[in-house]
Amino acid sequence: MLSSLDQTPRPLVFGVVNITPDSFSDGGDFFSRDASYQRCLQILDDGADFIDIGAESTRPGAKRLSDQEEWQRLEGILLKLKESNLLSKVSIDTRKSDLMLKAAQLGVAWINCVGEIPSEDLLAKLQQINPNIGFIATHVHGDPETMQLQPIGPGKIVLRVEEYFESCTAQLLDAKLRSDKIYMDPGIGFGKTDAANLKLLINCSVWSKRINLAVGVSRKSIFQRLFGIESPKDRDPVSKVAELALAMAGVQMIRTHDVKGLRKGVLKYHEAMQ
Numbered sequence: 204m205l206s207s208l209d210q211t212p213r214p215l216v217f218g219v220v221n222i223t224p225d226s227f228s229d230g231g232d233f234f235s236r237d238a239s240y241q242r243c244l245q246i247l248d249d250g251a252d253f254i255d256i257g258a259e260s261t262r263p264g265a266k267r268l269s270d271q272e273e274w275q276r277l278e279g280i281l282l283k284l285k286e287s288n289l290l291s292k293v294s295i296d297t298r299k300s301d302l303m304l305k306a307a308q309l310g311v312a313w314i315n316c317v318g319e320i321p322s323e324d325l326l327a328k329l330q331q332i333n334p335n336i337g338f339i340a341t342h343v344h345g346d347p348e349t350m351q352l353q354p355i356g357p358g359k360i361v362l363r364v365e366e367y368f369e370s371c372t373a374q375l376l377d378a379k380l381r382s383d384k385i386y387m388d389p390g391i392g393f394g395k396t397d398a399a400n401l402k403l404l405i406n407c408s409v410w411s412k413r414i415n416l417a418v419g420v421s422r423k424s425i426f427q428r429l430f431g432i433e434s435p436k437d438r439d440p441v442s443k444v445a446e447l448a449l450a451m452a453g454v455q456m457i458r459t460h461d462v463k464g465l466r467k468g469v470l471k472y473h474e475a476m477q
Contacts, residue, residue: 249466
């Protein structure tokens with residue numbers, strides 16, 4: 204069984220920064236080091252608890268980058284944030300074990316794993332570098348290049364994701380990562396049909412009572428298909444409604460592009476609950 208956890212008073216807010224030319228939501232907007240650095244500062248000023256930086260697009264159909272190319276994109280912004288003593292506020296969104304290790308050695312606080320869980324040896328190295336490092340494990344069906352060609356339907360999706368959560372949690376605990384810094388993400392949009400995604404969202408209120416749950420729905424293409432909202436940035440309002448519902452369901456971490464809107468909604472919700 205998954206372990207029982209105390210509920211956090213409000214979800215941690217992770218602000219998304221994509222330093223890519225091709226991400227679905229804001230590709231190219233923050234590709235340069237200066238633009239991405241200013242975006243990081245803005246996100247923190249808007250009230251984010253952490254900045255989630257990704258240098259490789261994981262949108263459906265995206266091509267895999269080499270380790271070298273992805274690190275070339277990451278290194279400059281990480282060094283600039285280190286100069287500003289901000290790496291303790293940084294999460295790295297990657298599926299490459301070597302980059303997780305390099306980022307941890309620089310001093311990032313979180314690893315947001317959007318691929319296979321690293322080997323036992325690498326997890327042990329991460330823990331040795333930073334005994335307090337946070338780790339988010341995301342369920343992904345296939346890889347970005349192919350995951351939407353044969354997406355999983357709603358039939359057994361909850362069971363498959365829960366089995367993934369169980370397995371990953373055991374691996375991370377075996378590597379001595381702190382249980383309160385281990386988060387599981389059902390991977391909305393990563394190789395699932397819309398019906399499967401909705402079923403996962405419905406089940407978040409169940410999971411959040413037993414595990415630390417992280418969810419990202421911001422600007423997802425499911426909102427285009429359900430509501431006809433073509434532009435990703437125009438999906439922020441409906442994203443905020445979904446994110447507030449996740450907060451009300453007890454989800455402990457939410458990744459978003461619109462930090463200010465999410466913080467405002469979440470704080471009002473918790474004010475109403477006092």
